[in-house]
Amino acid sequence: MADALMILSNVCKVLFWLVYTVYCWLEVLVLTLVPRSYRRKDIKANIVLVTGGGSGIGRLMCLKMAARGALIVTWDVSQKGNDETVRQVLASGGKCWSYTVDITDRQAVYTTAVKVKQQVGKVDILINNAGVVTGKKLLDCPDEAILKTFQVNSISHFWTTKAFLPDMMMTDKGHIVTIASMAGKSGLSGLVDYCSSKFAAVGFDESLRLELLIDTGMFQGFGTSTGVFVDMLDPDWVAGEVVDAILMNQPIIILPAYLQAAIILAMFLPSKSHYYLGQLMGADNMMDNFVGRKKVK
Structure with missing residues (x-):
């Protein structure tokens, strides 16, 4: 029975x-x-933190978010890159704060996160965007470069997310964004370390998403x-x-x-x-x- x-x-x-x-x-x-114009929500006054915001797609996202009224926080290992992002955001009429931080340093991430909360406020949108690529075949790739690729492209997501997710859960509001790649879905020659790190980032995102859906009782x-x-x-x-x-x-x-x-x-x-x-x-x-x-x- x-x-x-x-x-x-x-x-x-x-x-x-x-x-x-x-x-x-x-x-x-x-x-x-x-x-899309009917589906977009208002993010005015939301605090958006972008890792790798000192150049490339990271800087462009900072500018686009600022154009919609968001308050921008850029994290980058390059102070020069951060300063240029701040300059461009301010020139466009937005507001931006920069923090020069190595996201592979767990304690530096946690320490800087505290500063952001004290000096800017609760982060509403975290965009894990920072990434590096070596572009060498496995046997030609130095061990240090492999470790760096994983630390930046995937492991750092654990530290940034643990630093800001609790506040989002307390207010039941927020976004954790993972910038990955199709290299995180399909392997490519000459990019063994990069693809592996992006596979890890995709797995992180999918697992975290399911974990949060279950926690919220969806x-x-x-x-x-x-x-x-x-x-x-x-x-x-x-x-x-x-x-x-x-x-x-x-x-x-x-x-x-x-x-x-x-x-x-x-x-x-x-x-x-x-x-x-x-x-x-x-x-x-x-x-x-x-x-x-x-x-x-």
């Missing part, structure tokens, strides 16, 4: 997901037809305690599948195999439907009882 009720419950959840997906597609269609009431589809895999079976893949020169395996469908679906589903599917599969609570591997004495 219990098993029958569990199956019925899972079927209902899947049916709800299908109906919800149709709704999400209709929402996407309607919003696509609505002109799907409350439709959750699942064990996951409809995914259970813990048997280690012996996994080991055997990996060994077989090696013996057959198979470049990629996905276990269990049916998760390939989930990966394909993720490319086409509206984001809300994708997140709910993730919850159906137990992505929201799979680590709730995690204790780690016990050490063998």
Whole structure:
């Protein structure tokens, strides 16, 4: 009886997901037809912090946000670049503060974040934009350059987000923006370190987004305690599948195999439907009882 009720419950959840997906597609269609001018919200007086704001896309975003009345905070390792961004924002009639900070230095990020809150105010929009690229093949790339690429392009996001997200959650208002790249979705020759760091940035963004959606109760009431589809895999079976893949020169395996469908679906589903599917599969609570591997004495 219990098993029958569990199956019925899972079927209902899947049916709800299908109906919800149709709704999400209709929402996407309607919003696509609505002109952008009607969809843009007012960010006047919002505080926007842009890492890597001293040049390139970072500076351009500072200028565009300032043009809409936002108060701009630029973080960059280059004081000269920061000063030029401030000059251009002020010349355009905006307001801008600059902080010269190395975002790979965790303590410097936390210390500077405190200064921003004291001198400017609560950050409403954090844009993790700073990035570096070496452009060398793996064996030609110095170890220090690889570490720097990861520290700037992905690891720094942890420090900046931890510094400003709590205030956003307290007021239930804010944006965490991750500037990544298609290199974070598909590997490219000569960019092993860069692509890897951007894959990490994309994973950071997707995981954080799901974590925050669950925390805010977006799907409350439709959750699942064990996951409809995914259970813990048997280690012996996994080991055997990996060994077989090696013996057959198979470049990629996905276990269990049916998760390939989930990966394909993720490319086409509206984001809300994708997140709910993730919850159906137990992505929201799979680590709730995690204790780690016990050490063998």
